[in-house]
Amino acid sequence: MSPHKKLMTDNSGAVSGTFSDFTTRSHSAKPATASAVLLHRSMQVLFVVIIMLSALMLIPDLAWSSDAVSEVAAEIADEVGQNKPTLKPAPTMGPGDYRQIGSMSSRSFVWVIAQLHLFLAAFVLAVPLFVTVIEWIGVKTGDQRYDDMAHEFMKVSMTAYSLTALFGGTLAFSLFLLYPTFMGYMMEVFGNQVMVYALLFFLESGVLYLYYYSWYALRYGNKKYVHLTLGVLLNGVGTTLLFVANAWATFMMAPSGVDDAGVVTGGIWDIIRGPLWNPLNLHRFVANIAFGGAIVGAYAGYKMLSARTMAQRAHYDWMGYTSNFIAVLAFLPLPFAGYWLMAEIYAYSQQMGITAMGGILAWLFIVQAVLIGTILLAANYYLWNGMSRCDGSQRYTWLIKYIAGTLVVSFLIWVTPHTLILSAKEIATLGGSHHPLLGPLGIMPAKNIAVNLMLMGTFLSFQLYRRSDKVITVPWAGFGNALMVAIYVVAIANIIFLGVYYGYFTNTVYKVGSSVAQVMSTLIVIVSGVVIDSMMFKGAKTLPVKWGQISNRGVYALFALPIAFTWLMALMGYVRSSVRTHWHVYTVMKDNSVDNFIPNIGHAGNMMTIATISFLAIVLFIFWVASLGDTKQPKPER
């Protein structure tokens, strides 16, 4: 029997073997080490692809004005859409054109249903993305643990899939029932494109079932590649579904292909390809991966805490680590994708941008800072705890207190508000509307410094974790380390200098421009860190890693992450919708319902909590059902 098969899960997914088998094999078996390296490399490739995709999309002329791409896309779109513009303007609605279910607020009802649908959809679209990558790693390394883990992830996702469809259907019915005129206009604009969405959904379902249920039928040899191809196809269809649905949301925010009155003047491709479509596509694509990783991380964490054998504990510790790795890696470029989205919002309408960032919604970003701070602190805390799996980590533990200090200070700067809404008494106590010392920390330059340092700190934790189980043997190790330190020092100095000098001593134009250079500094650290480490790890001696040794307290970080991610998604949904202010379709179709105001952050927070706790209940149901599939009642003796 191959050493790998000792600890293989069987077809039902149950883990067999012992912790010591697991530990020993993880320590010494070369293929296992190679597979871990391959996992890291694959994720690095995925990360670099995301970065490159971001960079490519940041150059609009290169990314989307390519004649060939545009023409083909336009042809396909026009085939399925309407080429002939209609001449109907967007309808004007009065309060009587809206319906209600009893005394329930229509907006609140749709809010929760839409949010639950989006949570589930994000999860089921994300999981196959990294599952396919993990499955491929299993094929390349021959280590079936990856294959089993990928299958287990899919098992969790399958239950969520049907629930996604159910909530999607409920959402569609709710919108047509409660907002019939608005939905009529949207159907007028998008026409046959919605049927493409329906068709894609059928395709997605078919490929998903085929992918999941053929897992063991297409497990070895060339058949495995057929299975992998199904995975790629599944992700292609899923991503297209996401992009199609995004077009509806971005049309409502920044309509294109229509005139000032809402009359359709262009083809379906003009309508889809609004100024915010690509930024939102990228942002949601990356965010979904981070979100999906966090959810399955919680699954692994729960299974680990409930484990009854050390082997199970080791297995789920490894699964939790992998999930966290996926979540954090996808999370790191997310602020840059968000930055691009926000820049495009400003370019489309400065008024909309300021409403989001500096107007009535500005307070929301304090909550966002708390959430992202929670994510980064939890992710770092998990990594620091995880370093206890390997004795080699003792070389780096002295650095943790400095990273922790940087994270905490940066976090506090990030949550420092700028413009305070104060009572006269508070103004009197403060001696003005801005605090003399803390006031300067409330503006974006200070926050840009803080965010970049937090991201860099998180990457450093990651780097240290990866180095914990290795003894670098390349002859130029000293030079490599010195180079890495120099890159960090220069980047940190650059970020602080740019933030302070251009943020406080020049005008707004330079302030905004300098933040791009700050982001580039962080990206350079991350990319060069990945590249230098990959080169330095060649031929490195591997130290033992004891899976399952992480403290239970550390595992709780795996529960903080999905909660913060879920709440953050709800929060960003609130701001994305709210920037439309009192418009169903910005500048084209007014919202004249009783709910056409931007709710305050407290009310919005309560709605997000309702959605998050409902989602939590659904996820627990999903986990339970997934576990139920493995439970077999013993045959009665008589």
Place this chain on the structure above:
Amino acid sequence: MTNTATTNNQAHSVRDADFISPPGKIPVIAKVLSFMILVVLVFTGIANLLPQVEGQAPKDVKVDLGALTMDSYIAMGEALFKGKGTCTLCHNNLGRAPDILVLNMEDTAAERLSSDDYKGESKDSESYFLESMIAPSKYVVPGYGKEGDPSPMPTIDKAPIGLTKIEMGAIIAFLQAKDGGEPTVALPTDAPVIEEKSINAEPPKPAANAEEVLTKNGCTACHAVLESPATLGPDLRNIGARSSREEIRESIINPAAVIAEGYPPIMPATFADSMMVKELEMLVDFLAASKGDASQAEDSSPAEGSPQTQPSNETEKKGE
């Protein structure tokens, strides 16, 4: 070698403990759920602790044109500037656009019109202000916007702002009058006027008396009045002995017009928008009647130890 030995020992000790003792009395699911709900509640609590502001949609309300005076037209312009027009989103002290409320706009318009950089078609401040609103890219103030790009300022008569001609006229009147200039814009006579008002606002109820007005608007936080001994702003217990009704009214609706020497300029400039006419009149009546006694009149300078300790000229004059 050392590493290998350590590994083997660990492997042995681990094998002995292959089975984990069951978790404590509290089931894992309960612990995990409690933790997650606690985290959610922390986020919810923070969201509820922040200032709660709703973004109300503007509502169209017809105004009686026959009763419209230039003063009310200017006031309407100011309300539009700070409200429906959303001008203050950018035109503030944060540097995104010129701070119109601070600049003398009549002088500024004259300066820009005479500049060599100006390529627009306006000849006077009225047409310049209108041009800035309906064709903002005609002239971008140096230092703002980006070279080669149109102005980031939205076109004010188009959606989403969509001000009418009469509303823009009101803003022009406000810009011309705010620094003491004479509005040249004509009062509208033949078209309905739209004014911003919250769609969801309850019909406002005025305060019952002047004391309630003082409390409702937080005056007691800075001023010595009623039972308050506050010293951050001038003593109001004797204000009637020092200022006329007109001066009192002006200091409420336009506190920046005259800053009592020795006091910080921190009085909110929002009372013109937030206070109802009936409340303003009750308050002016009350304050005008607050003549205090001689000792209070002599003791109306900032308190020792307060941010400013210089006596105001006004106080010195009254004390003479």
